[in-house]
Amino acid sequence: MSPNTFRMGDYRCLKAIRGLVQAVTGSETSSDELDCLNRLIEAARQFERMERQATLPMDVI
Known part of the structure; x- marks a missing residue:
């Protein structure tokens, strides 16, 4: 498995x-x-959205 290209906060930094x-x-x-x-x-925006969704409890999604 390769490491993620983006990290949380990259979206804001790139903007x-x-x-x-x-x-x-x-x-x-x-x-x-x-x-x-x-x-x-x-791409960073989409990554951060997916990361936030991955950390939400299943009943919130």
């Missing part, structure tokens, strides 16, 4: 990094780097 990149490049700028960050943010 902050995207904000810094957009502050430097301009919020209307579209780039391969921003596209990559957006994909990473979405």
Whole structure:
């Protein structure tokens, strides 16, 4: 079994990094780097959602 790529908190960290990149490049700028960050943010968001669901008792799900 391979280790997880993401950890809890990565979603928020990646969003902050995207904000810094957009502050430097301009919020209307579209780039391969921003596209990559957006994909990473979405994957981290999904990971964190799955992790939260995995820790909930079965009667809550």
